[in-house]
Amino acid sequence: MPNKHTLDLLAVTLAGQAEPAPLESELDETRLREVLTGRSVLAASERKQLLRSPAARRQLYFLADILRAETYARWRQAAIDTELLYQAAASSSVEPLQITSNPYYSLSLFPLDSEGRAWTLYLKLSAQLRQQVITGVRLIDDEEQVWLAGKPDSDGELSGDWHLPGSPIERLRQTKLHLKPL
């Protein structure tokens, strides 16, 4: 995974890109949907076109926005609660923690060392929520910091290392978490 500096550099480069001549044909929308929903992967030619053409990237972002809106609508219709709250007394011990206050998903935090400097997060979606996920999910806090993002596997599970500053347990005492479509 490229580091943030590399990604920022790539973003700046792509932002200043002009449309190549001659103009390339639009990407196939059905193919893009398959890729965004995880049913397929981009072919080498499609990846090349996305790198070369700002219009192709706009087409992809637009479709991603549509799929995200579709997911929001599905979740509202199913009355899915997306908030996760943790309330507990402060503790100095470093131990795994499982939060199951939301019926649609649970979050576990596993310490990777005895000092609590490194953690891994494990998200498990309920069977009902799994059916309503189209592109993926992201778990964010009240400050819009992303704790976890990606497409859960067929078991509805998604893991990732803790990458924000400080302890996730301390953050949980000060903020709520929200699950949103990716």
Place this chain on the structure above:
Amino acid sequence: MNAAFIMTASHQAEIEFPIAGALPYLNRVQVIAYPSSRQHAISCSYRDRLASIKEILGHSRSDEDPTTLDIDVVVRFSDPRFDGQSYGLALALADKLARFGNPTPYHRIVATGVLTHERVICRVEGFAEKLKAIAEHCNSEALFIFPKENQEKESILLTELNISISQCAVSQLDDLCELWQACSEQLLPSQYWRLFWRGAIFGFGLVLSITCVLILFS
């Protein structure tokens, strides 16, 4: 209602596995088990490898008692950028050792083998390069575990390996059960009660049968 469970300590195990290539080296898989956390979770941050990890652990755990199956684990690699399935044996061993909590007598274990259905260990490709990695990076006492299928073809190379490295050729994961069973002999409390009730039900059934027979023939 806020539902949050604080769970206790963890056990971890690390097993090395050789990587063939232009610069052979020893990679390491670490499994951290959380004995009081029981969601049947297999957590791994390397998402493109998760399906393979779950498949391997599905094979390796296929004969286990439910009491150990649902212990949560986190799987990590010192270097996640590698190809192939030859890490399967190392992963399976690290998983067993971490969950059964066995302090193995071996300070260092290096393993290579493709783990398949029914816990069979199949040959690996690039065995000669993998032996090179072990010869270059493993000078201390260690146990090297590898497939029997590779032993038959690479016996000469194996004899040239450092004498301080013990060798163990296997065809089944079960051949290595002594590595983790030393601790499992200390039964979990739930297993004690299961044995007790099985014994009690069997004893009662036996007494009832004998009584019925005596009544019938008296």
